[in-house]
Structures are given as C-alpha cells and as structure tokens.
Amino acid sequence: MDSLDRKIINLLQKGFPLSEQPYLEVAQQLGIEEETLIERLSHLLENKTLSRFGPMYDAQKLGGAFSLVAIRVPDEDYDRVTEIVNSFREVAHNYRRDHDLNMWFVLATDSPEKIDAVNSQIEKKSGLKVYNMPKLDEYFIGLNLPV
C-alpha cells in the first residue's frame, strides 16, 4: 500500500458521488486518471484491504429485525455451544469475547417474532440462558479509520 492507496482509502471512506461519472470526479479530486483510480480500487478490494465498496444499506429499514445476544458459556462446553449457535442461519456473526458473558452473536431475521423464536431454540438446545440485547436507540454507525 503506497501513499496514493492511502489517499484513496481515506477519501472514499468519507463517501462517493451519485453522478454519471463518479470515478472521474473522485480522480480529479485526487489529481489522477480515472483508470488509475479504478485499477487501484479493484486491487484494494482484491487483496482485501477494503472489505466493501458501494452503498451501505440500513438492513432494519429494509424490513429486517436484528439483535445482539450474549451467552455465558462454560469453557468445557464452548465447542458444543458454538456448534449449536452457528448452526442457525439467522446467526450472522458470532464472536468469542473475554468476559464472563463470553459468546456474543448477532441475529438477523425478517421479523422480531423470529428473533424470540431463535433465542428460545438456542436456550433449549444449549441449556443456557440467553441475554437478548436488541438496540433500543442507535446513535451512530460508520467508521473512519485514517491510514
């Protein structure tokens, strides 16, 4: 990654125009050719320096329901519970965290009722209590990581 890549990442994290030739607009801002920008961007996506490029949709506004759920899993039971939780296709992400509540996953379903249904199945199969923590309010989503 050279200084031009860094400039591209820093600028495109902030936004991208909705116009007929958006790459040309951005390239002019950077003082480079349009093709150079497209090539660099393709490369940054291919080598996974960027994980996404495009519109970020608010899934909830598209009709989905989401929740963050935590479980306190005994260490000796961790693999078994991981397998149970991950087997639900509604589980979008699952992270191990260093806390007494040590498993945290995100549920994505098409209705709030399904969130409760998946949680009770997970409780039944794992024998552990789930802590359902849906967002009550959202203050910010977005990230600007200077490179």
Add this chain to the structure above:
Amino acid sequence: MSILSGLTCRFNVVALVEKESEMEEKVLLDDTDRKLVELTQSGLPLVSRPYDEIAQGLGIGVSEVISRMKKMQDSGVIRRIAAVPNHYALGYKANGMTVWNVPDEKVNELGHKVGQLDFVSHCYHRPRFLPEWPYNLFAMVHAHNRDEARLLVDKIAEVIGADDHGHDILFSTQILKKTGLRFNN
C-alpha cells in the same frame, strides 16, 4: 386509484409513524428499489459509468437510478455510499466493545456525544440485565492494540464524565462465525 388502494396507502402511512416511535422504522420501497438493493448490495461496478451498468440491469435510465438512490439516501435506507476498510488489514487488530452504565434519562444525550467521536464505529442504547449486566450504552472502538484501545476508553470516559457509573471493554478473541448480511425479496 381505487378507494380501497387509497385506504391501504393511508394505513401504510399510519403504520410507518407508529413503527418509528418503536425505533423500528421501515421505509416503503417498490419492486424496482428492491431490485436495485439486490444489484448493489455486494458493491458498485468498477467501471467508468457504474450507475449506467445498474440501470441496464434494471431496464431503466441512469437518471432514475441516481434519483432512486438519492431518495434512499435521504430516507436513511442507504446510510452512505463509501469504501469500508478491512480493519484487520489496516492494522486495527484490537476490536473492543466498550459498555457503559449511564443514567437512563441521559443515555440519548450521552449516546450522541460518544457516537460523534471519530474512533467509535457503532454506538447503541441496549437493555440492561440487572444485577449481572448493568450496562446500557455500547460503543465499538477499533485500535492497533489493546493499550491503544484502553486509551480510547479513557477518552470516552472523559466525555461521559460524572454520569459514568461503571464501564468495561470486551475484546474479541476469536471470530466464531462471520457471514455477510444479504437481503432477498
């Protein structure tokens, strides 16, 4: 438009307002909008005229694609059009979920302040589970290492001030599952 469909429209509007008060906002999208979402959710085409390519896929004109996307931006369906860095690849290896116990009557005010900090990527009000989980405000931070993440926690603590009735940071130690979110019609 028949009377019946007129009524349906009005009911939809009412439902929308009620849902908004439950923080469960839904925006009415038509079939073309939904196809547009499907076509663009994995990314924009890397060609000189990306919106033209999308327009061709939908069988509409480029100006309609642009105006539909503009509308979705205004209503918040599209949060933004941008590049999302892979924070691990950029060296941000310590991802901490910071959690805060703040007075419920102040959580909105404090949440907005914390959300404005440029190193916070997500900030939410979530329910407590007393007595074992007293935290009601969540803020994700990304740092190069754990020490740096702890400095960011101190910065958040400064913003919250005397309303900080306890906080913690939970670092992720393993990704157990990670699939992208996909929307289908």
